Amino acid sequence: MRRIKLTIAYDGTNYAGYQVQPNGNTIQAEVEAVLARMHGQRVKVVASGRTDARVHAKGQVLHFDTHLQMPADRFVKALNAMLPDDIHACSAEETETSFHARYGAKRKEYRYVIRQDVDPFRRHHAVTVTYPLDVERMRQALAHLVGTHDFTSFSVTKAEVEDRVRTIYEAELVETGEEMYFRFVGSGFLYNQVRIMVGTVLDVGRGKYEPRDIERMLAEKDRRVAGITAPPHGLYLWNVNYEKVD
Amino acid sequence: MRRIKLTIAYDGTNYAGYQVQPNGNTIQAEVEAVLARMHGQRVKVVASGRTDARVHAKGQVLHFDTHLQMPADRFVKALNAMLPDDIHACSAEETETSFHARYGAKRKEYRYVIRQDVDPFRRHHAVTVTYPLDVERMRQALAHLVGTHDFTSFSVTKAEVEDRVRTIYEAELVETGEEMYFRFVGSGFLYNQVRIMVGTVLDVGRGKYEPRDIERMLAEKDRRVAGITAPPHGLYLWNVNYEKVD
Numbered sequence A, B: 001m002r003r004i005k006l007t008i009a010y011d012g013t014n015y016a017g018y019q020v021q022p023n024g025n026t027i028q029a030e031v032e033a034v035l036a037r038m039h040g041q042r043v044k045v046v047a048s049g050r051t052d053a054r055v056h057a058k059g060q061v062l063h064f065d066t067h068l069q070m071p072a073d074r075f076v077k078a079l080n081a082m083l084p085d086d087i088h089a090c091s092a093e094e095t096e097t098s099f100h101a102r103y104g105a106k107r108k109e110y111r112y113v114i115r116q117d118v119d120p121f122r123r124h125h126a127v128t129v130t131y132p133l134d135v136e137r138m139r140q141a142l143a144h145l146v147g148t149h150d151f152t153s154f155s156v157t158k159a160e161v162e163d164r165v166r167t168i169y170e171a172e173l174v175e176t177g178e179e180m181y182f183r184f185v186g187s188g189f190l191y192n193q194v195r196i197m198v199g200t201v202l203d204v205g206r207g208k209y210e211p212r213d214i215e216r217m218l219a220e221k222d223r224r225v226a227g228i229t230a231p232p233h234g235l236y237l238w239n240v241n242y243e244k245v246d
Helices: A027-039 A074-080 A135-145 A195-206 A214-221 B025-037 B070-080 B135-145 B194-206 B214-218
Strands: A001-008 A056-066 A087-095 A107-115 A146-149 A165-175 A180-187 A235-241 B002-010 B056-066 B086-095 B107-115 B147-150 B165-175 B179-186 B235-241
Touching: A001 A027, A027 A056, A027 A074, A027 A087, A074 A087, A107 A195, A135 A165, A135 A180, A135 A195, A135 A214, A180 A235, A195 A214, A195 A235, B002 B025, B002 B070, B025 B056, B025 B070, B025 B086, B070 B086, B086 B165, B135 B165, B135 B179, B135 B194, B135 B214, B147 B179, B179 B194, B194 B214, B194 B235
Parallel strands: A056 A235, B056 B235
Antiparallel strands: A001 A056, A001 A087, A107 A180, A107 A235, A146 A165, A165 A180, B002 B056, B002 B086, B107 B179, B107 B235, B147 B165, B165 B179
16 A cells, blocks of 8 residues: 555635534545545545634645555546545645654644735635734734643633643734735644634734733633634635654 | 715625526625615616626626615615625715716726636636746737727627727736736727637637737627637626726
8 A cells, every 4th residue: 555645725615624524514525535436445534633614724734545556646636637626636745654644743834814804705715803903912912822832721622632732833923915814833733722812812903912911821721811713714724744843 | 866876896606697687696686685675665776887697896886876865985884784795885975866887987997817727715716727828929919909999809799789899998917926817998898808808818828829810800800710708707897987088
């Protein structure tokens, strides 16, 4: 068996999320259905992680094992011929059989897109915030998130995850003219962590919290002290990196 | 009665076009339904022109008459509260009762967006052309379209329109990095004219025609000598201008 590393992009608007579940169509189900047709049998796909309903990906990474002998890049054409047009195979390569899309991920980048006016063309792909935002204050808040912290206050408490310590290498706000986006690069992220960080930083931007309140929120390790969970449709899993970080 | 000039934007993806028709939902039907709720009676809306199914608008202009006494800009808020989120009221102003959204239009601008790779996020909003395109040749072809011409070769022949002479003031190709767009400013456009011009210019860009063939096509006044009609979802009615041209 050969192992294939596959990078895909998807518009999450019309999906119940990445992971297969009883109700609702999912990205995983679409990809596995196409691979099953190609292989004549079920092919299990492993992703770098899940994305929620209406969350997008520019560079989600998957792996699967195949007995087919075709060159890896032929999977890209074959998948794109059969996938729905809101899921796109970007690249495929053969890797060592020890490669694991989830456990091997060293860094992930997420982006979250905000705009300050309503644009019907961006309604599924950016979140509109109509209240005034102080960009400088938000940048100060983001600086407090960088580093190795226990992110309990910025994660959903439902599951009793062992360890809520994660490292954020970069947290920045980029203005692109009509829009702005938050960019987070980290060792990994807890469930809903990016959306809660964004909701909280937006609250700093509108004056509800001070930038230095982020430090207090991290220290309190209590979901109730941070801000709201920002909506899903502004969020993009931007890329996943498997190289060792120095 | 007061006359209101209303500018709207819409994502045409999920509509059968602008104009009310027996089957399929339309932009006009949505706007008129909201105005009927506000007025307690039917309100007829006149647009600068129709757009086809899946064609978009960034600045479509409408007019309607109202007996309501509220300031014109309140219509924007009221409409946006009730319209679906793929139609957006941009601005409203009271005009003279002689203003007519269709007959008063002096210039229209259309844009047509092309990209050379597949992007699932742009699948409804830009047309992907994967064959190589020679930008210089396309610019030369566009230059031949500028001016006052009989555009019979670049229009659908089904209706026996009186006069197929139109003036194009500007025709350019703009590269934006990831995409490019054609931009046409003219006195008015025949049915499907922009899409046929784009289809033909793309054929020049891929080497099927020479740029100077545009002159011959115009002279022959025969739809069959021009290129194909480009797909609808790359097309945007960008704005409509009612000021006299010098």
